[in-house]
Amino acid sequence: MAQTLETLARRTTSMQGIRSVVHTMKTLSVINSAPYEHAARAIEAYHDTVLEGLHAFLSQSGPLQTETPGAGARVMVVFGSDHGLCGNYNEALAGHVGRQINADADHATTVLCVGAQMADALADQGLRVKKTFFPPASVDGIGRLANLLTQKLDDIRRDSHPHDVAVTLAYFARGEGGTQAAEIAALLPLDPALIAELQAKPWVSRSLPYFSMPRGDLFMSLIRGYLFASLFRASAEALVTENAARLALMQQAEQSVDEQLEDLKSETRALRQSEITTELLDVIIGFEALKKDKRSKTGSDDGTGKPPD
Template structure:
């Protein structure tokens, strides 16, 4: 009986240690989400400035020449996780990417952010050409976006063409529904967006002016458009990753609490049984002593007769 109580005590102590770890992970997920969410909102303002610059440029140089031919090189950048404890986060996004590429008529170069996502993509038979480490802090988001932008520049130079189609795949927040996987096209620019910028009147007392050559300025704006879009995708991926980890840790914490309640109930029952057994032993011993005492007092009476 004592050994069983000792085993239950060890199990209870182990579960309490696990609960402490789960609670710590849950707290870290909440703390880490806030700065990434602020970064995602901040880059949206910067992106609006880039689009305003494109609007100013297009209002002066006229409509862009649209190319009807498909891009020579297609690149898909997938933003995933480099750490575990976030459920099927990477697997769901990799499956969504595979569904998007199943009907692709042209081979797509896949770039991946996160070692866990790279493994999930390989399971879908999508081998990433290059795998990047995700940022460990808010400051690292800008470095990652800049690294990806430079890598795309190197790919254009290596392939000897500027005709590159770039898309991003990542988890984004979906209001009360939680999160959903999304694949968005960055290059070539969306025709509706370009048409809107070209037809939208410039509301100002003075017309915009620029000193740089239009082609150089347009390339710089497109590069910043890529940077801002990848910055936002990386920030959204980190927010949703921590949200997924928070949800998983909340479920784990509830499971641990249920198991602790069961162990405590079993321990109380075992202790009560032990106390009852000890009381019965005392009572039985008392009755045995009492019986022996009566036997000793009854013996002399028989001898006198």
């Protein structure tokens, strides 16, 4: 189909509008990533405080015996995205989760999901989602989500009593060199290596820690704080990687749009040159025709070749 200058102009204007949208989305991805990165770093201080509290508890209560999950519930919390424009973010993580759960098919796993699109991706893997939570729309929403997840896990733990609950988190985490990889991390029961490290770690202060509340209540309070900090950090990390994935996709789209704009400019220049050449040829042909017509009118009609008197 032959292109016209008007058609190319409309296509160029449309492509420039698309580029403007892509550039805006790329800028927003960069801007949105910063608060989530700050939130992920900030929760580390709270997480360290909880671990220090657990260290103080263990230093005064003696060795901690944790029950290996048997008939208790197995829960996996999956952090996805509902904001779109981040490629196969949900599908890739859902594939990792599906392989992880199918590898341990002998035990039923309750799946809690963050994001309706992630719930659809998990359904495509044949996984049934127990409950879906709305993802945070801003940094302020991360605490809300972590609280809701902590309460839900607490409810599951009470229903599973007296057995412990095995909780696993699934989310995309940042890797080296700006890469990202699916992270499937066991959260509960507490890692025996972590417990052993805290128990072996000496209490450096001359003031020994003291608590008056019941031992079990204090331990559960520390576990809730540990859950909240871990869920908060996983949510913030997932939002950082989501924006990083969107940024990478927008950079690719921007490059593709720039290439198409350059092609359109080349086509426009070529078509404009072709039309100018055609118009010049029309002028030359018309000029030559006028000259020929003028010579024929001023020529002799008596056959002598002389102009008439």
